Amino acid sequence: MNHLKLGLIAVSALFLLGCATPEKMYYWGDYSNTLYQSKKHPSEQTGLSHQQALEGIVAESEKRNLRIPPGVYAELGYIYLRQNKKDLAIQNFKMEKQLYPESAVLMERLENAVKRSDQPDSAGKASFPEVKPNAPDKQEK
Secondary structure, eight states: OHHHHHHHHHHHHHHHHHHSOOOOOBOOTTHHHHHHHHHHSOSHHHHHHHHHHHHHHHHHHHHTTOBOOTTHHHHHHHHHHHTTOHHHHHHHHHHHHHHOGGGHHHHHHHHHHHHHHTSBOTTSSBSSOOOOOOOOOOOOO
């Protein structure tokens, strides 16, 4: 009879542990919605909404004492870079690298590219290569 009581207690304890809600690791806010809107309807307003959502995620995560989700600092840094706010971009790339060391190679490359873009080369042009869309190859006849 003791074994039956002990077994019943063990099963009850496991059942109750299974019902416990896990603690949240990250706060994502409205990330999915604002990202979707910025991609589906690209405009200055949807881009600004997504930027504000990312900034809100950082602020709310710190307030709730949660980790900043992976990629948020990197994406925010990229947005700042596109706005020509290079110091803020580098700062965010460094924060991403600090929180997620596995992103170090990419973040360092982005930081170095931003720093090189400010330094003119010997021809007086920025040393950061301009990205151009691929044009179809012209075939010679």
